[in-house]
Structure formats: structure tokens, C-alpha cells
Amino acid sequence: MDSKFTKPKGFGEILDHTFNLCKKHFKEFFLILLILMGPVYLIQAILQLMSGTSFFRQVGTGSDWFEKMLSSFEESGTFESSSISADIGVIVIAIVSFLLFPVAEAAVLFAVNHIRNNEEFSSGLVIKEAFSRFWPMLGSSLLFGLITFGIILIPVAIIAGAGFGVSAIGHPIVGILTGVLLFFAFALVIGLLITRWSFYFASVILDRQSPGLSRSWRLTKKRSWPLFGLYIVFYLIISSISFAVQASLGLSLGNSVLLSIISNLITIITTMFFTVGYAVMYLDLKTRHDADDLKEMIEDYYMK
Numbered sequence: 001m002d003s004k005f006t007k008p009k010g011f012g013e014i015l016d017h018t019f020n021l022c023k024k025h026f027k028e029f030f031l032i033l034l035i036l037m038g039p040v041y042l043i044q045a046i047l048q049l050m051s052g053t054s055f056f057r058q059v060g061t062g063s064d065w066f067e068k069m070l071s072s073f074e075e076s077g078t079f080e081s082s083s084i085s086a087d088i089g090v091i092v093i094a095i096v097s098f099l100l101f102p103v104a105e106a107a108v109l110f111a112v113n114h115i116r117n118n119e120e121f122s123s124g125l126v127i128k129e130a131f132s133r134f135w136p137m138l139g140s141s142l143l144f145g146l147i148t149f150g151i152i153l154i155p156v157a158i159i160a161g162a163g164f165g166v167s168a169i170g171h172p173i174v175g176i177l178t179g180v181l182l183f184f185a186f187a188l189v190i191g192l193l194i195t196r197w198s199f200y201f202a203s204v205i206l207d208r209q210s211p212g213l214s215r216s217w218r219l220t221k222k223r224s225w226p227l228f229g230l231y232i233v234f235y236l237i238i239s240s241i242s243f244a245v246q247a248s249l250g251l252s253l254g255n256s257v258l259l260s261i262i263s264n265l266i267t268i269i270t271t272m273f274f275t276v277g278y279a280v281m282y283l284d285l286k287t288r289h290d291a292d293d294l295k296e297m298i299e300d301y302y303m304k
Contacts, residue, residue, distance in 0.1 A: 203215045
């Protein structure tokens with residue numbers, strides 16, 4: 001086993017290990033994701049071209065260059081809404097993405113696990129392993145999605161009801177403040193709950209336990225805040241990279257097909273970074289959990 005995976009890691013060590021893995025195995029990870037995500041983005045680019053979007057530079061209307069570039073994002077959406085075939089294309093892309101993208105992430109999880117065990121692997125091998133867990137993965141993801149929808153919908157209803165209720169009795173400002181405070185409170189609680197359950201996916205893939213929610217809850221015990229913080233850091237890094245690319249290239253290319261292709265390639269890279277980080281976080285949880293189990297066994301032995 002790789003020695004870097006054998007001891008519990010702190011906040012910074014997880015980030016550092018993630019960067020090192022992405023740097024060392026960039027080609028392997030990128031190829032895995034490109035094989036499964038690339039065809040979806042290719043179909044998207046073809047549909048954009050068919051809808052009349054320019055490949056190199058999409059320009060809208062306006063009095064100057066800057067207004068023309070900005071208006072290109074308003075006037076030229078990804079597809080023309082009036083085209084039935086384009087609408088069908090959007091639906092097909094959404095469905096295929098929903099089915100293939102988790103498989104791509106699962107394949108990267110298997111790849112990281114092979115690295116952890118000092119095992120050789122190929123893109124074909126880990127993709128095959130990922131497809132072998134397709135149905136448990138799909139069922140568990142749907143269940144997680146329903147739970148997430150429920151824990152978000154209920155607080156939204158409470159916040160809306162409380163805000164309107166206070167406003168109705170003649171205190172609109174108090175109603176707004178109440179809604180804002182409740183929003184942040186519920187957002188924090190929801191974020192922590194989702195963090196506690198979020199490792200169901202790795203449990204289903206690597207440990208073959210479906211739906212994996214209870215195992216994720218056990219593994220994340222006493223680690224909710226650091227994990228929640230890591231998710232926020234990963235989100236900020238990914239968002240910053242995506243925004244920088246969109247803002248810099250969007251001013252020269254407009255909402256063109258080329259910009260979409262470049263943005264999708266960046267999405268593959270950021271997906272790789274997040275998935276590798278997620279794998280490192282999960283394997284760290286397993287290391288901590290196994291160490292705790294060993295300590296309990298030793299304590300029970302000496303108590304007898």
C-alpha cells in the first residue's frame with residue numbers, strides 16, 4: 001500500500017495530496033474522464049453548430065465591441081429554443097450526462113484506489129470496473145437526490161412561511177431579516193447533513209455497500225466540519241478557475257462553440273481535481289475508521 005494513504009491527514013495534507021496525485025497522474029485521470037465525458041461535449045458542440053452558433057467567434061448586437069460580446073450570451077443561447085429537434089437534443093444530452101458522468105467519476109475513484117494499493121491500472125480496466133457498479137450507483141444516487149431535495153424543500157417552505165408571516169403583521173423589514181437569518185442557519189445545517197451523507201457514492205463504488213448512506217454517516221462522525229470546509233475550498237478553487245476562463249476568453253470569443261469546447265475541457269480538469277480530492281477524503285476517513293476500530297479492539301482485549 002502507498003505510504004501516503006496509511007496515516008490520517010489534516011486539512012492541508014488532504015489538499016496537498018490531491019494536488020500531487022493530479023499532477024503525477026494527470027494523463028491517466030484526464031483520459032478516463034475524456035473517454036466518458038468527451039462524447040457528450042462533442043454532441044453538444046455539433047448541436048450548437050447546427051443551431052447557427054459560430055465556431056470561432058460569436059458576436060451579438062450593440063454599439064461597440066464590448067456590448068456585442070455581452071449580447072452574444074443573451075441572443076445566442078446554447079440552442080435555439082424554437083427548434084424542437086434542438087430541445088430534444090438538450091434532453092438527450094442531459095440524460096446521457098446523468099448516466100455517464102457518475103461512471104466517469106467512479107472510474108477515477110477506482111484509479112485512485114489502485115494507486116493506493118500500488119496496483120497497475122489502465123483506463124479500460126477502471127471504466128469496466130465503474131460500469132460493474134452502474135445499477136447500485138444509479139439507485140443510491142437517486143435515493144440521495146430525493147433525500148437532498150427533501151431536506152432543502154422543507155427549510156425553504158419554513159423560511160418563506162416565516163418571512164411572509166412576519167411581513168403580514170406589519171413588519172416587512174423584520175420579515176426580511178428573519179428570512180435571511182433562517183436561510184443561513186438552514187444552509188449550514190443542510191450543508192453539514194449533505195456532507196455526512198455525501199460519501200455514500202465512494203462507499204457504493206469502492207466498498208460495494210449500497211446505498212452507502214449509513215456507512216457514510218459513520219465514517220464522517222467527528223469529521224463534519226473539516227470535510228465541510230474542504231468542500232467549500234474545492235468549490236472556491238473550481239469556481240475561480242471556471243470564472244477566470246469564461247471571463248477572459250468570453251470577451252474575445254463571445255458565446256461561440258470554441259468557448260464551449262474550452263470551457264468543457266476545463267470542466268473535465270476541475271472534475272478530475274474534485275473527484276481525486278473526494279477519493280482522498282474518503283480513503284482518509286477509512287484509515288481513521290479502521291484505526292479507531294483497531295483501538296477499540298485493543299481496549300476490549302485489555303479490559304477482559
